[in-house]
Amino acid sequence: MVRKNRLDAVIEVLDNFLKTNFGGLSGSGRNNPAGNCNVERDSKEDRKKKKLAGELMRINHSGEVAAQGLYQGQRFFETDPHMRKYLEEAAIEEADHLKWTFEYMKSKDTKGSLLNPAWYFGSFTLALLVQSQGREKSKHFLAETERQVQKHLMRHLKTFPTEDEAAQKILKKMYEDEGEHASWAENSSSKNLTEGLSKVEKSAMKIMSKVMIELSKRI
Numbered sequence: 163m164v165r166k167n168r169l170d171a172v173i174e175v176l177d178n179f180l181k182t183n184f185g186g187l188s189g190s191g192r193n194n195p196a197g198n199c200n201v202e203r204d205s206k207e208d209r210k211k212k213k214l215a216g217e218l219m220r221i222n223h224s225g226e227v228a229a230q231g232l233y234q235g236q237r238f239f240e241t242d243p244h245m246r247k248y249l250e251e252a253a254i255e256e257a258d259h260l261k262w263t264f265e266y267m268k269s270k271d272t273k274g275s276l277l278n279p280a281w282y283f284g285s286f287t288l289a290l291l292v293q294s295q296g297r298e299k300s301k302h303f304l305a306e307t308e309r310q311v312q313k314h315l316m317r318h319l320k321t322f323p324t325e326d327e328a329a330q331k332i333l334k335k336m337y338e339d340e341g342e343h344a345s346w347a348e349n350s351s352s353k354n355l356t357e358g359l360s361k362v363e364k365s366a367m368k369i370m371s372k373v374m375i376e377l378s379k380r381i
């Protein structure tokens with residue numbers, strides 16, 4: 163029985179991996195905050211702007227690919243039903259983000275990063291390692307990840323021109339959702355908790371996200 167459940171879990175992850183990277187992942191069904199992300203086809207200069215906007219959003223799209231890997235990894239060996247349920251729900255919201263950023267990229271004729279499968283696999287493995295150190299560690303990791311994503315989104319809200327309403331609306335909604343994910347993890351952690359994340363762990367997470375940002379923008 164246990165074996166069958168584990169096999170089910172492996173199939174579930176493989177299914178999520180394929181759908182995240184090649185399309186078909188279903189989210190909560192919320193509409194894209196940017197509407198249908200209308201394509202603008204204007205002068206040469208506009209094409210340049212469009213390319214840059216697409217490349218910038220590709221970073222966020224890759225972040226959402228990584229988010230799927232993280233949530234699947236944290237859930238893989240998790241046995242607490244409450245935690246499992248929350249991870250599932252959050253992953254569904256992340257699937258919305260994946261879809262919205264993809265739609266925006268599509269409107270800018272931009273494709274996703276070629277490294278997306280690597281981001282997924284790396285995040286999945288990292289999350290497995292964290293989860294193996296206990297549930298509280300897992301919650302701290304979730305909260306820290308989401309807070310770091312929020313800081314990145316805040317920077318991107320300033321990087322994208324204010325007249326790019328589609329990008330602004332998508333990023334704002336994502337910022338809100340990531341904050342809720344972080345709050346859940348923070349509020350559901352035990353008060354007696356002593357295991358947080360060390361400074362080294364937090365710095366390592368920041369360095370890894372910087373590497374992902376730089377590479378996703380280019381490849």
Ligand SMILES: [Fe+2]
Pocket residue numbers: 226229255256259336340
């Ligand atoms: Fe997200």
Ligand SMILES: [Fe+2]
Pocket residue numbers: 229252256308339340343
């Ligand atoms: Fe999130």
